[in-house]
Amino acid sequence: MVEKKSERVKNPNIKEAREHMRAARDNMEKVAESFLPEGMREYHRAAKKEILLGLRSLLDAAIEHTEKVQ
Numbered sequence: 001m002v003e004k005k006s007e008r009v010k011n012p013n014i015k016e017a018r019e020h021m022r023a024a025r026d027n028m029e030k031v032a033e034s035f036l037p038e039g040m041r042e043y044h045r046a047a048k049k050e051i052l053l054g055l056r057s058l059l060d061a062a063i064e065h066t067e068k069v070q
Contacts, residue, residue: 033041
């Protein structure tokens with residue numbers, strides 16, 4: 001049986017499109033932040049940091065659990 005390999009042709013426009021989409025996202029975030037008062041922005045940053053720290057703790061616990069099981 002012959003295995004068919006499909007080669008993906010890389011479209012050079014995809015990279016450029018992704019860069020534009022990232023730039024658009026970054027600018028939209030700036031627009032959204034501009035509507036918030038400064039105190040609210042600080043609270044938002046602190047909340048994002050706490051979420052990331054929580055995720056880090058969950059990942060650390062999962063890694064420790066995996067190491068114990070082996």
